Amino acid sequence: MRGRSSKVVWAGLAVVMAGVVPQTAWWDLNHTVFAQAVVSGLLIGGVYSLVAMGLSLVFGVLDIINFAHGALMTIAIYASYLLFQNYGVDPYVSLLITIPLLFIVGVGIQRFAINPVMDAPVHNQLLLTLGIAIMIENLALVLFTGTPRSIELAYARNEFDLGVVTLDFPLKVFGAVVSLPKLVAFLAALVLAGVLYLLIQRTQLGTAIRASAQEPEGAELVGIDVRRIYMITFGIGAACVGAAGSLVLPFLFVAPTAGATFTIIAFVVVVLGGMGSIPGALVGGLVIGLTQELTQLFVPGSKFLGVFVVFLAVLLFRPEGIFGRVRR
Amino acid sequence: MKRMNILLSLLLSLVLVAAACGDDDAGTTTTAAASTTTQPAAEETTTTVPPAPVLIGAIHPLTGGLAGAGNRMDNGARMAVDEINAAGGITSLGGAPLELISADSTGAPDVGQSEAERLISAGVSAIIGTYQSAVTTNVAAIAEREGVPLVIDVAVDDSILDQGYTYTFRLQPNATSMGTNGAKFLSELGGDEIKTVAYLHDDTGFGVSVSEAFTTAAAALGIEVITDITYAPFSVTDLTTEMAQAAAGSPDVIVITGYYNDGLLAARAAIDLEVDVKAIVGIAQGAFHTPQFVEDFGADAELFFNSNYHFNSSDPTVAGILERFEARFGEAMDTEAMLAYQAIYVVADALERAGSSDPADVRAALATTNIADHFLAYPGPITFDDTGENINAEPVLMQVIDGKVQQVLPIGLRETDPVFPGTSWGS
Numbered sequence: 001m002r003g004r005s006s007k008v009v010w011a012g013l014a015v016v017m018a019g020v021v022p023q024t025a026w027w028d029l030n031h032t033v034f035a036q037a038v039v040s041g042l043l044i045g046g047v048y049s050l051v052a053m054g055l056s057l058v059f060g061v062l063d064i065i066n067f068a069h070g071a072l073m074t075i076a077i078y079a080s081y082l083l084f085q086n087y088g089v090d091p092y093v094s095l096l097i098t099i100p101l102l103f104i105v106g107v108g109i110q111r112f113a114i115n116p117v118m119d120a121p122v123h124n125q126l127l128l129t130l131g132i133a134i135m136i137e138n139l140a141l142v143l144f145t146g147t148p149r150s151i152e153l154a155y156a157r158n159e160f161d162l163g164v165v166t167l168d169f170p171l172k173v174f175g176a177v178v179s180l181p182k183l184v185a186f187l188a189a190l191v192l193a194g195v196l197y198l199l200i201q202r203t204q205l206g207t208a209i210r211a212s213a214q215e216p217e218g219a220e221l222v223g224i225d226v227r228r229i230y231m232i233t234f235g236i237g238a239a240c241v242g243a244a245g246s247l248v249l250p251f252l253f254v255a256p257t258a259g260a261t262f263t264i265i266a267f268v269v270v271v272l273g274g275m276g277s278i279p280g281a282l283v284g285g286l287v288i289g290l291t292q293e294l295t296q297l298f299v300p301g302s303k304f305l306g307v308f309v310v311f312l313a314v315l316l317f318r319p320e321g322i323f324g325r326v327r328r
Numbered sequence: 329m330k331r332m333n334i335l336l337s338l339l340l341s342l343v344l345v346a347a348a349c350g351d352d353d354a355g356t357t358t359t360a361a362a363s364t365t366t367q368p369a370a371e372e373t374t375t376t377v378p379p380a381p382v383l384i385g386a387i388h389p390l391t392g393g394l395a396g397a398g399n400r401m402d403n404g405a406r407m408a409v410d411e412i413n414a415a416g417g418i419t420s421l422g423g424a425p426l427e428l429i430s431a432d433s434t435g436a437p438d439v440g441q442s443e444a445e446r447l448i449s450a451g452v453s454a455i456i457g458t459y460q461s462a463v464t465t466n467v468a469a470i471a472e473r474e475g476v477p478l479v480i481d482v483a484v485d486d487s488i489l490d491q492g493y494t495y496t497f498r499l500q501p502n503a504t505s506m507g508t509n510g511a512k513f514l515s516e517l518g519g520d521e522i523k524t525v526a527y528l529h530d531d532t533g534f535g536v537s538v539s540e541a542f543t544t545a546a547a548a549l550g551i552e553v554i555t556d557i558t559y560a561p562f563s564v565t566d567l568t569t570e571m572a573q574a575a576a577g578s579p580d581v582i583v584i585t586g587y588y589n590d591g592l593l594a595a596r597a598a599i600d601l602e603v604d605v606k607a608i609v610g611i612a613q614g615a616f617h618t619p620q621f622v623e624d625f626g627a628d629a630e631l632f633f634n635s636n637y638h639f640n641s642s643d644p645t646v647a648g649i650l651e652r653f654e655a656r657f658g659e660a661m662d663t664e665a666m667l668a669y670q671a672i673y674v675v676a677d678a679l680e681r682a683g684s685s686d687p688a689d690v691r692a693a694l695a696t697t698n699i700a701d702h703f704l705a706y707p708g709p710i711t712f713d714d715t716g717e718n719i720n721a722e723p724v725l726m727q728v729i730d731g732k733v734q735q736v737l738p739i740g741l742r743e744t745d746p747v748f749p750g751t752s753w754g755s
Binding site (some may be wrong): 030032033036037040041043044047137138141145146147148149150151152170176177179182248251252253255256257261262264265293296297300301303304 | 390391392393394395396397398399400531557558559560562563564565566568569570572573576588589592593596600601620624625626628659
């Protein structure tokens with residue numbers, strides 16, 4: 001079922017592509033533009049996956065719609081930026097700081113803000129997370145002003161001799177460029193998906209997390225401290241988006257709203273991939289990224305239109321998402 | 329499952345809202361039943377009591393995606409008010425001090441509108457603002473209805489003043505001036521070397537109005553826009569595909585209009601792709617002429633052009649203003665902040681000549697404004713025509729050369745010779 005449906009989505013995309021592409025006059029002229037759209041779509045899709053994984057985990061386990069997710073990313077973006085500006089810390093080195101920092105922030109938010117409202121009506125939880133988001137955003141505004149800043153990696157356009165092969169950045173693939181920081185973010189998305197998947201499927205903590213997600217009462221009965229598991233889970237979700245924040249810094253901008261840009265798209269990815277599914281978040285992100293860039297080719301200026309068309313189509317035919325299971 | 333449904337309905341409503349807000353050029357102003365509020369007559373100022381302060385409202389996006397520029401503008405206005413007060417206030421009103429009431433539009437037209445109403449009921453003599461065309465459209469409608477003058481520091485869309493308003497005045501060049509002068513600069517810069525242009529711009533009223541004006545003016549000069557690519561400026565996180573599309577038809581030049589963040593993404597994409605063009609030229613672009621772009625982008629910022637409003641960097645008075653701003657607020661002053669600073673001086677000048685804080689009298693005085701010693705790189709004094717446009721408002725062409733934003737056209741304001749073909753990666 002799972003395998004079939006994702007194949008259906010891919011096949012559908014392929015049919016659309018195969019039907020439309022040769023019909024278009026620009027095809028002869030624009031191989032490179034097409035290649036660029038595919039490459040950009042995959043790369044930005046990787047970023048969407050990165051951001052969505054933590055959200056999916058929190059959503060799947062805690063059943064919390066966390067509108068503060070993008071704002072948590074903003075914290076990491078600023079942390080990495082300040083470390084770079086003041087101490088010259090490379091953004092990739094600052095991952096060692098932002099991941100634990102955001103884990104602690106996540107645990108704190110769950111412990112003091114969300115645990116007390118776990119059984120409250122949904123709209124109360126929504127207002128709470130939205131309130132946290134607004135608070136973080138405006139705190140950044142007060143502390144760092146709204147002036148957008150950015151950083152450039154000194155080595156983003158260097159050659160790297162890996163012995164077997166020399167990589168000259170930005171790489172050229174079929175005429176499309178792959179910039180170093182985007183490639184790093186993409187690879188990190190794959191790694192993070194693998195790590196998270198193993199953590200949830202193969203460790204004792206993962207088993208406890210899954211138990212707390214499926215049967216909180218049962219988990220309590222066999223001695224799992226569900227509130228603690230919730231705190232750890234939210235912490236892991238925040239740590240994931242913390243990693244995303246540091247990884248996007250070299251190709252995005254630094255502003256109080258930088259993370260919030262991703263919030264809505266991350267929700268779309270989570271629903272598309274299936275709540276709580278890490279592989280779903282990965283594949284969903286890539287599908288959304290590709291869809292958006294290919295839409296830009298055929299309907300210039302309406303990137304996000306295509307995203308929501310695909311989103312609605314998936315909801316109609318597979319409401320639980322690509323990798324989702326039918327829930328209780 | 330209930331949560332799922334709530335989330336989905338939320339997402340759907342967001343999508344619908346986003347779709348509805350797609351074209352903020354429509355300028356849908358809610359014309360409520362015109363409530364004719366009569367302004368309280370200005371109090372008789374006697375020489376014995378200290379004169380009451382004159383209230384001036386300032387509406388800018390102080391939070392949200394445009395908060396950077398919005399807060400700098402608010403700071404510019406605040407600095408002007410403090411300096412005028414320190415110099416003795418409004419002499420013709422017995423030395424009455426100015427009092428600034430800052431309001432946050434949050435970047436949303438409806439919020440800007442309700443804030444304008446709030447300021448007017450607080451009794452302001454004039455309003456300045458608002459940085460965005462869509463917000464300004466709504467605020468101008470309120471200003472007209474309530475009879476309180478609005479001095480636009482920054483907002484580009486022509487249509488704001490096409491309504492026959494008598495209470496709105498604009499300091500910056502409008503979209504037609506931006507687009508027309510941009511085209512003129514291009515032809516002056518490249519002569520026969522610039523025949524084709526690809527245009528990449530935001531899809532809001534700002535980008536659309538400027539690009540339309542440019543396209544018309546360029547055609548008359550024998551420059552053809554062969555590609556027109558738009559993007560949504562507040563949700564975009566990558567412009568590589570768009571830049572590849574713009575470069576696909578081998579244009580001579582790529583022209584970009586938009587805000588700061590998207591400008592940054594466009595510049596990065598151009599450098600990554602090493603687009604084979606003779607120049608990349610911003611027209612009313614929010615990034616390529618700013619101090620932080622040059623600072624953050626380093627060597628990559630070299631040779632980017634921008635045709636935009638600019639403070640007069642060759643004027644020593646302006647140098648002093650820039651220094652005071654940076655000393656007080658800890659960041660470099662940009663032209664947007666200078667326009668807000670200037671707007672306060674324009675209002676103060678009108679108050680001085682009107683000898684009254686009554687909004688109608690201030691409007692009458694604004695209509696006859698003639699300020700020669702202003703702070704902007706304009707070819708003449710600040711003076712408004714019948715529609716409220718600043719007659720002499722024109723952009724200048726700037727280029728980042730040797731790590732500094734330098735004026736290159738018109739000749740009269742030139743600080744250094746332009747580098748053309750102008751791309752730092754060469755062809």
